[in-house]
Amino acid sequence: MSSSSPLGRSRPQACALVLAVVTAVLLAGCAVSGTPRREAMKDPIRCSASECPELPVFSSKRLAESGVTAANASTTVPAYLTAVLDDLESVWQEWFAELNIENAAAGRVLITPGTSYRSECLKDTELRSGIPSDYPNAFYCLLDSEPDGGGTARKGSVILPVTTFAEMWDGKLMGSSGILLGDFTAATIIAHEYGHNVMYRLLEAYSMDKREGPTGDAPELLADCFAGNWAATVFGRKDLSFKEMAQAAMLIISIGDPAPGQGHGTSLARAKALWKGFSDNLKRQGTPGDCLQAYWPAVLRSA
Numbered sequence: 001m002s003s004s005s006p007l008g009r010s011r012p013q014a015c016a017l018v019l020a021v022v023t024a025v026l027l028a029g030c031a032v033s034g035t036p037r038r039e040a041m042k043d044p045i046r047c048s049a050s051e052c053p054e055l056p057v058f059s060s061k062r063l064a065e066s067g068v069t070a071a072n073a074s075t076t077v078p079a080y081l082t083a084v085l086d087d088l089e090s091v092w093q094e095w096f097a098e099l100n101i102e103n104a105a106a107g108r109v110l111i112t113p114g115t116s117y118r119s120e121c122l123k124d125t126e127l128r129s130g131i132p133s134d135y136p137n138a139f140y141c142l143l144d145s146e147p148d149g150g151g152t153a154r155k156g157s158v159i160l161p162v163t164t165f166a167e168m169w170d171g172k173l174m175g176s177s178g179i180l181l182g183d184f185t186a187a188t189i190i191a192h193e194y195g196h197n198v199m200y201r202l203l204e205a206y207s208m209d210k211r212e213g214p215t216g217d218a219p220e221l222l223a224d225c226f227a228g229n230w231a232a233t234v235f236g237r238k239d240l241s242f243k244e245m246a247q248a249a250m251l252i253i254s255i256g257d258p259a260p261g262q263g264h265g266t267s268l269a270r271a272k273a274l275w276k277g278f279s280d281n282l283k284r285q286g287t288p289g290d291c292l293q294a295y296w297p298a299v300l301r302s303a
């Protein structure tokens with residue numbers, strides 16, 4: 001089960017990196033117009049270190065501001081979470097299509113106030129009444145079969161507790177106090193969890209065993225990097241502001257581990273992963289291939 005790290009830990013180096021990231025965003029420009037053309041499905045293609053598609057940057061604006069307030073949170077928060085999931089699904093499905101990979105969308109569960117969800121990733125002794133809406137974590141469970149955005153059941157689902165997300169607009173991050181919270185804090189968490197779905201679909205498409213996947217801190221860093229890939233597409237279509245990129249960067253700093261090798265990566269390592277996914281040193285938009293080369297090179301084909 002994928003989950004976010006303990007909160008509230010930061011490093012001076014990571015803070016400096018945030019300033020560099022946010023400044024660079026103001027100078028950068030990532031733009032790829034239009035939608036990639038789909039080809040007839042064939043055998044799945046593997047990226048190589050030198051050849052891997054970018055995520056598409058759609059020419060029209062797609063992700064509107066949430067408009068969340070204390071008065072309307074009960075309706076606007078679920079609507080915004082759904083809009084982010086729809087955008088992630090649309091963007092990543094175009095990338096999977098470039099690799100001849102079908103049926104790669106994630107299932108989704110929004111746990112609304114007053115409801116709970118029983119995930120197959122829970123042990124029998126955990127939360128016997130199910131995950132509540134204020135559960136202090138979002139996660140991806142590859143065992144849960146739920147509908148994707150089009151209503152098709154998918155094994156492997158993103159689980160989002162709505163009350164916990166609503167609290168982000170009220171200054172709380174996964175049950176703890178946070179800073180610079182808002183729309184893109186929530187969006188980056190969802191994009192990270194969707195990144196775990198990307199890993200799972202690649203394992204599935206290439207008939208790889210789970211043990212052949214990334215190990216150690218790499219799965220979480222790769223999910224951060226994939227979140228950066230998606231953020232680059234949002235920036236490229238002018239949907240991402242300076243403030244929102246700062247929200248994403250501060251989120252990553254807040255959830256880093258105190259030392260390497262603890263399962264999620266340090267604040268500095270996570271900030272670097274997010275930036276790697278966003279841009280290749282301002283020369284171009286970051287690609288999933290950059291992320292795979294850094295955190296899961298075994299999945300790449302030989303050049």
